[in-house]
Amino acid sequence: MSSTTIPGALRAAAARYGDAPAYVEDDRTVSFAALHVLVQRVAGHYASLGAEPGFRAVVWAPNSIEWVVAALAVTYAGGTLVPANSRYTAHEVADLVERTDAAIVVVADGFLGRTQIADLHATTSLEGVRVLDIARLLDEASALDDAALAAVVARAEAVSPDDVADILFTSGTTGRPKGAMSAHRQTVGVAQVWGDLGGVGPDDRYLVVNPFFHSFGYKVGIVTGLLTGATLYPLATFDLERTLDLIERERITVLPGAPTIYQSLLAAPGREGRDLSSLRLAVTGAAVVPVVLIERMREAAPSGLGIEQVVTAFGMTEAVVVTMCREGDPADLVATTCGRAVPGMETRIADDGELLVRGPWVMLGYLDDPEATAAAIDAEGWLHTGDVGVLDEAGNLRITDRLKDMYISGGFNVYPAEVEQTLARLDGVADVAVVGIPDERLGEVGAAFVVRSADPAGAALAADAVVAFARERLANFKAPREVVFVEALPRNLSGKVLKTELRKTPR
Template sequence: MIRTIPGVLRAAADRYGDKAAYVEGDVVTSFAELLERVRRTAAGYRDRGLGPGGRVVVWAPNSTDWVVAALAVTYAGGTLVPANSRYTGHEVAELVDRTGAVLAVVSDGFLGRTQIADLRAASDLPSVREVIDLGALAAVEVEPGDIDAVAEAVSPDDVADILFTSGTTGRPKGAMTAHRQTVGVADTWGELGGVTADDQYLVISPFFHTFGYKVGIITGLCTGATLYPVTTFDVDATLRLIESARITVIPGSPTIYQSLLAAPRRPDFDLSSLRLAVTGASVVPVVLIERTRAAAPEGLGVDQVVTAFGMTEAVVVTMARDGDPADLVANTCGRAIPGMEVRVDAPEGEQGELLVRGDYVMLGYLDDPEATAAAIDADGWLHTGDVATIDAQGNITITDRIKDMYISGGFNVYPAEVEQALLRMDGVDDVAVVGVPDERMGEVGKAYVVGAVTPDDVVAFAKGRLANFKVPRHVELVDGLPRNLSGKVLKTELRRG
């Protein structure tokens, strides 16, 4: 088995050649063309100072250019650092500075913003040789020269990517993953889903996320599936694309399926090509699984609907299987995938912290041995911070979160990070953020604020500092926060309202 990203890319080009790898509007990129663009871009990166082990931040929405920009990093022997496309310049500058990135590839003008100017305004970017506009990526390409030798020298144990997540301290942590892990988990996911070169794979999940990058881009290379990247999710546009492209595979958060099912024009489209839907990230209502499976016009008519559990630190841990009943798919996260094992830190049948171990657990957190040791114990078990139960067949059910993290629209939100940002606002004396139920997003943030400010001003300040999914949707002004004798905010009381 090939165990590096450059190796998988070359093998895909050799095997699938002129077959479409990516379709974006009217532009079709074959596997052979993808490899050639990656080779030339990797050589261009090298000319700009990227060497083996160097890091490159890619800050952009889904596109074929994102794929080229990202794959070229590892082809040049470097390490990819994806940044959330909704992040602010301040948030991305922190990632750039902490990783010592040599290059930053940025989609300037996305959503009408000025990303390059914002990034430069937030930091002097001392490590960066060049900020590259993704829209002009072709200008980076040069003759490949001996870049293939650089790609061939990449080891399965080299760090392929660093994806940042947040902890209870609110400071993002960079989860480091080796090539063998990124490739292995993508290959396993594709095999369990039965993904093949005949599939038309719609990628709504963002490429900066493990779901879009590893089980999207890399799974596509492993299987030969044709990928259709979605830049921004629009319900009617997505329905049109499913019909016109005969989409067969559509992973995504429950929010995606809820939006498709609720679309007024859904019955107008032929969605009969859909065969595989994979969801997770939050509790999935049984009725959602049933409706996704149901034939039109009541549902989406998807033959195979499964749920999965994963995290940035382990990508995919468990997955339901084809043929599992709807209530099992909706109420559990399935069983451990090959190469992974799970257990609950509690007596049999009781709730406890979910621990996971195996091939796809991260190498550790970037420059943070203390956090790594706290997350992964001496026996190799990753402590997820989730409370779970496990049944006799090994299916896990997430019942609570030890951490205060909540999931909004499929994205993890850590209240401490939001709180730290809001405490920088003039007039805010104290703040606590909790997740509250939301019909569409699953959960959204609610901020309890002590101080001389207005709710609108708090939201506006947050929008300038945080990605949209982190911005509290509700703000309540209070005289004080409930605390225990040690001074800890009693968030349970706040959640009760």
């Protein structure tokens, strides 16, 4: 079994780390050896449901030990993992199921008080698709007899480093999500690089606030944990008090996350009385990072968090980790750049200022979309990121603008075209444009500029109805927080909306 496949990495971790804790969640601890057994059981369960090698499975759930087992079992059984955002609506997940032709959907029914399974069945036809409740998954996956175990192991051994391990969906300027495909060698390789640069090892206790459905939680969380022997502590949702308790009680050493995580910790009531001295590594970069934040993260308690190694990085779904600062870099460099290219990756700036990246961690391509793949990756293998940046003499990257209109809210990418397409379906909306605007807590939030239609529906349209319509059909972080009604959208001669002008519009 190749060590550059996810099943191979799991088996090697079980052999190397054995009874050491792989995951701790509440009062549960699962060792690396026990994790391997659980994954084999669930992989056998998938096979018993008719999933053939090469099948695709969507996992729609928050961070948990069950998520890890469900996901790793997909690749162990020879399948391809399709993570779905835990905040997605059934409409959004149904689209992923249909586009990937998924055979299995694993769902956390009842998460955030919702009825995911019922909503999914009501939204789309699931003929031929097995929908499994993640809470009952381990109970339904019985122990394997010798023949079933041998069959599962044979599937895992047949997985090739070049097989597609996962399809992570992102969005583009058209607003339609695109599935970035990565091979096993890429998912394992980039996780190893990240772990090496962070010096992650078996003595680390890694609090995973980043969602598992995102490459930051899945690839440099779950997979890095397998490769390094670190113990992972998954959090379903970010809860400030619980996070502080876990850091203090469990002596957490590694805590990556968006800048908002650290800002929340610094502003937490009573933080000065907490012992957070175990923290040694923080990796951020999902948004612009103020220099003062880096300084306070490094500064000793009680005024700061006392984290010895604070670094920023640049990555994207299509390449996961492209650049990263290194231990010892000064605070202003960490705050104002995304560091230098990681081992194996190259960066350069095109004539128009766009950042181009090339290397082994660049995706295979977009699922069933050769045109979009060709537009993203040129004939020389350079991935066109859509970001405008500059490189200093040492190769440190600074992102200065975006060619696309994407903005980042609380660490999550939001693509205005997707939100605009959704709002355009609302009765009373004649025209709409969405932009990101500054927000002290989340970095950026959406503002929707709406032109009402000249009919009764338009006359009656209110801002709260626009927001409610978006929240019903899109994940919460995508829904605009502000709605501004305007007579017309500013456009150039070619008809493109001038979003720079909209950002200047009084609200």
